Amino acid sequence: MIGSAFAQGTDVPGDSNGDKIVSADEVAAAEKLAQEGKISADELQEIKHIHEKYPIEITDSANRTVMIYKPINKIVIQNTNGYPPVFILGAQDKIAAVTTTAREVYSWIPGMEDKPTVGGYLELDFEKILSVKPDVILTSKDISDKVGYEDLTVIVLKFSETGKFANEFHWSSVKDI
Numbered sequence: 001m002i003g004s005a006f007a008q009g010t011d012v013p014g015d016s017n018g019d020k021i022v023s024a025d026e027v028a029a030a031e032k033l034a035q036e037g038k039i040s041a042d043e044l045q046e047i048k049h050i051h052e053k054y055p056i057e058i059t060d061s062a063n064r065t066v067m068i069y070k071p072i073n074k075i076v077i078q079n080t081n082g083y084p085p086v087f088i089l090g091a092q093d094k095i096a097a098v099t100t101t102a103r104e105v106y107s108w109i110p111g112m113e114d115k116p117t118v119g120g121y122l123e124l125d126f127e128k129i130l131s132v133k134p135d136v137i138l139t140s141k142d143i144s145d146k147v148g149y150e151d152l153t154v155i156v157l158k159f160s161e162t163g164k165f166a167n168e169f170h171w172s173s174v175k176d177i
Contacts, residue, residue, distance in 0.1 A: 012054075012070045014047030020069040022051040046071075062142045062156040072135045079140035080105055080121055082157060086138075096132040099124070 014022040014030050027048055034044040049071070056068045074096035077083055083102055086092060087109065098112060101121040106112050116132060119125035129137065136153045137143070144154045 012050060013043065014050060015069075020067075021055060022047055024051070027051045058155070060156040061140075061158050064142065064156065066153060066155050068136075068153065070135070074132065074134040075136050075138060076118055076129050076132065076134040077102065077138045078121065078124055078143070079138060079158065081140070082138045096134045097128065 012020045012022065014026050016026055016029065017023075030039060030044055030047045033039045034041060039047075050069075054069050054071075058066050058068065060066050073094060075086065075091075075094045076097050077086065077095065078099060080099070080102050083095075083098075083106055086095060092109070092111065095115060097116040097118045098106075099119060099121050100117050103112055103115070103117060116128070118128040118132070124143070130152070134152065136155055138155050138157055140156065140158045142154065142156050
């Protein structure tokens with residue numbers, strides 16, 4: 001059951017019952033599949049990691065509780081102020097696409113020219129965003145209703161208000177997020 005869920009690219013690897021949480025029973029089932037050669041050792045490690053570290057709950061700048069159920073591998077950042085914290089954390093390789101505004105502002109950053117664009121800061125192209133299949137969109141305001149994709153996590157982090165910056169930055173510094 002877990003093997004087929006993993007192979008189909010479900011939202012959370014190892015989650016066979018669709019609740020986005022990998023239980024101890026699901027880890028045991030994955031271990032059996034690994035012994036049978038149906039999933040790789042790397043896939044098993046990922047499932048174990050998710051079981052041990054997730055979900056992670058954060059409160060974003062819109063005062064919404066946001067759950068993160070698996071490691072974030074692909075990010076789209078709408079807010080131009082959101083790029084420096086990602087660069088500081090050394091996570092620029094997780095940026096799946098950029099706004100045209102960010103490409104202009106951060107043209108000196110290696111790799112920015114090679115990233116696909118998803119519209120301008122104020123004119124996001126949601127079809128393009130969905131085409132790069134990000135795990136998370138970092139925005140300056142809640143755009144959940146515009147995205148239209150329930151498995152995509154929208155996190156509102158403005159990174160522009162001095163008094164809130166430390167709290168906004170904290171979520172992204174959580175080890176292994």
